[in-house]
Amino acid sequence: MKKILIFSLVLSLILVLAACGKGSANSANGQTTLVVGASAVPHAEILKEAAPLLKKKGINLKVKVFNDYVLPNQALASKQLDANYFQHIPFLDLYNKQHHTDLVSAGKIHIEPFGIYSKKYKNVSDIKDGATVQISNNKSEQGRILLLLQSKGLVKIKPGVDGVSATLNDIDNFKHLKFLQPIDPALLPKAYLNNSADLFAINTNFALQANLDPGKDALILEGASSPYANIIAVRKGDENKKAIKELVDVLHSKTIQDFINKKYKGAVLPVSE
Structure with missing residues (x-):
């Protein structure tokens, strides 16, 4: 009976740990998985370039491509994503107002001159x-x-x-x-x-x-002084998470800024703030 009780306790502990490991932002084998929704161009392309840099920091970046401007925020609000990258702050503010959500910017990344x-x-x-x-x-x-x-x-x-x-x-x-x-x-x-x-x-x-x-x-x-910088958006409170901060830091890095300048030749302008 004692052995059965011990076995049950161990099994319960395993199940609890397994449950804790579920979700989009989880850690396994020292790696944190971060799921980010993005428009195909240029957002997903920029994220894929950033993935190897994040890998070195222990972050496994998964990019989910969206072809519209509604589903990425729905997926973020419902915790299917850890962040998204496709919109500017005026769009985010309007979405929050219309859908009663509380999504915030974790950092400005680039401007796409309209x-x-x-x-x-x-x-x-x-x-x-x-x-x-x-x-x-x-x-x-x-x-x-x-x-x-x-x-x-x-x-x-x-x-x-x-x-x-x-x-x-x-x-x-x-x-x-x-x-x-x-x-x-x-x-x-x-x-x-x-x-x-x-x-x-x-x-x-x-x-x-x-x-x-x-x-x-x-x-x-549009010129580079546009107020419509594209951002990394997250649920309120998540902007302070280490993995999110690492993502923004990598996207602000010289390596990624050089990639943006070289690939898009002025059609996309990096922002470092």
């Missing part, structure tokens, strides 16, 4: 009154697009309105630009190739996936 593309116009000065503009249905990007158009004198955001949160109702549309029905951001490159509008506001990651070169193909391109 672009306005056109097959019809080669110069901004040629854009005529009434030109059609195709934008995405990502509401957090609307202010960003309007700021970009304003930078070239195509619209004017009304006084007293914060440009980041500006909407189509907050502009003086003196060139009578016609903003078409917003579509999914991933569909913008296809719309551009089909030439279904005069101007197209396209996220750089989707432009790169469509083999567009923002530096050469964009009619208007």
Whole structure:
């Protein structure tokens, strides 16, 4: 009876330890596994470059690729991921507000200069009154697009309105630009190739996936001073975890910054803060 009791206690302990080892961020054989959701380009590419550096620090990085802007935050909030890497803070703030979540930034990593593309116009000065503009249905990007158009004198955001949160109702549309029905951001490159509008506001990651070169193909391109840096997002409190801090430190390293500069040639700009 005593032996059976001891065996039962040992078995229970084994089961408890096994249960503690489950989950996405767990340690085994001295290695911590970190599961990070990311857009395919450039985020997943950057993470894969960082993986060997993290391996040396005892962190096994697993990258899960997403092709939309909703599921990565859903997966993070439901603890299917330890972090995600695809969004900027204005998008995250809007998501938290709409979904009553508490996701936070663990660090800014890079900027993808947003672009306005056109097959019809080669110069901004040629854009005529009434030109059609195709934008995405990502509401957090609307202010960003309007700021970009304003930078070239195509619209004017009304006084007293914060440009980041500006909407189509907050502009003086003196060139009578016609903003078409917003579509999914991933569909913008296809719309551009089909030439279904005069101007197209396209996220750089989707432009790169469509083999567009923002530096050469964009009619208007955002500068490095943009407030829309892409971040590592985590659940509140996890930003202080050692593995997350190591991830951010590696992504801020000279090795990764050099990789970003060399591979994307200005289409993606590293951030070191």
